[in-house]
Amino acid sequence: MSKPIILTVDDEAEVLHAIERDLRSRYASNYRIMKARSGASALDTARKLKERDQSVALFLSDERMPQMSGTQTLEQVRRIYPDARKVLLTAYADTQAAIVGINDVGLDHYLMKPWDPPDERLYPVLDELLEDWSASYRPPFGGIRVVGTAWSPTTHAVKDFLSRRQVPYEWIDVDQDEAMREVCEGLSPNGTRLPVVFFPDGEPMLEPTTEQLAERLGLKTKAGHPFYDLVVAGAGPCGLAAAVYAASEGLKTLLLEADAPGGQAGTSSAIENYLGFPSGISGGDLARRASAQAQKFGAELVSPRVVRAVEAGFPYHTATLDDGSKVSCYSLIVATGMEVRRLEAPGVSELTGAGIYYGAALSEAASCRDLDVFIVGGANSAGQAAMLISRYARKVSMLIRGDSPASGMSHYLVSRIEATPNIEFLTRTQVHSVVGEARLEAVRLLVGDEPEPHEVPADAMFIFIGASPRTDVLEGVVALDPAGFVLCGPDLLKGGKRPAGWKLDRDPFMLETSVPGIFAAGDARHGSTKRVAAAVGDGSSAVGMVHRYLATV
């Protein structure tokens, strides 16, 4: 942890040197002493210190300086460090400026030059001010800070990216923090660009894309080789399991993930039915452990990186990635899972990210403190989100189309929700439309057979209305069922006949698609059980099939 700072400002080199010397001799063990030769330079230094989350305890400035006087300097730095103590160094003739400064700048003290002997005329004043400052001093967070506006889609994307990777960060709402607003305005004078992500070391990033953030965080975003034994598309529970088994069994394995490892499970606050975790495990935790395990065995995890196209060949298949690069492999496992279904109601798409979220309960729950929140959906994912958000929100209303939540939600979850006083079920209720300018303000609900919707104020709405397979990349490459799920193994045999184009003298293996060497597993597969354990089982079984396939090429 770096020491808090005392910044002294004077344009006269000799005076600056003398005050710096006296400050060092008394305070260097607890404070870092810094100096600036002008008000502008002090202001610049203060901004940079704020960007790096450094604490300033005291500004000590000479009044008489060209361009910017001491009073003006302290007035400016006060906007960046409102809690720092401010002391003016004055000549007798400047006493009036100092007195005015006490009111206008919130000056804590003024000292007369010369301050000799410092034991009598400098240290007692500064000791008291520093002691006072220390009493309310809160050490800085020391990690990544995300500064933006609440209810902004771009800010939400950054927060979601970091939280899904379990990267700790401090969230600062620029509308609640004048000092950070000042710093952000200074970074982009032609119009503030938010969010700004500040790092403890190095330059802040303005409106970063997730790919830029990933690179800055040292995540691997490019494949290290052009060819692998096995490429796994998708790092949900299924893809992660496949990578763990494949790499541990010696296959050169590349795992490509479009978003964050963990998939749908990664958005769950508590998975309580996964074997071996009697108290439950958060999806993020499971993803972090599985990613580490896969990489420990030598699997290469690249994210965020989307597989845009698949070209089936023999004996190689090739995947084209969203940066235009290509990777080839003997075998490909498609573990691309499912994506949330969008709610088709007027206003929803415009306000997505600005009060309306798909999933995202983990990253936004804490922003729901004392708010009225609506959750759309009646399955387990909606129930888990309601439980999490109810810890913060004033009230959580669950909107359910059916007569009761029992049909879509596990019994244990229904009981827990019923025992939580600030969650209510609104059955036979659906969203007619949403209302809001820059952010969600109200939802219009249709209840039962009522002909007209009624409007209720709403601060946030989380949508969990099911999912559809993410298999568009395979259209025209392998056989899919009418809903888009990938057909595999016995499901491909119609009346005992092998699929069209199948040239091998054997039936497709269990999890093999209509193209030899391309496998599908997890939620993306036709007929799969949509559960974490099932996806993990599918992923590991697919690796067994890959070995059998590789023995033939």
Ligand SMILES: Cc1cc2nc3c(=O)[nH]c(=O)nc-3n(C[C@H](O)[C@H](O)[C@H](O)COP(=O)(O)OP(=O)(O)OC[C@H]3O[C@@H](n4cnc5c(N)ncnc54)[C@H](O)[C@@H]3O)c2cc1C
């Ligand atoms: C909120 C929530 C809570 C849940 N809770 C539970 C629970 O408590 N217990 C339980 O058993 N199940 C639960 N489920 C279901 C469970 O999470 C899924 O069944 C499981 O995650 C499926 O795993 P998967 O790996 O097959 O697919 P997914 O989890 O969907 O993962 C697929 C991955 O592939 C990536 N991807 C997609 N397309 C591409 C591409 N073109 N290129 C690269 N990557 C791509 C995606 O970004 C994603 O990370 C829950 C689901 C949700 C949404």
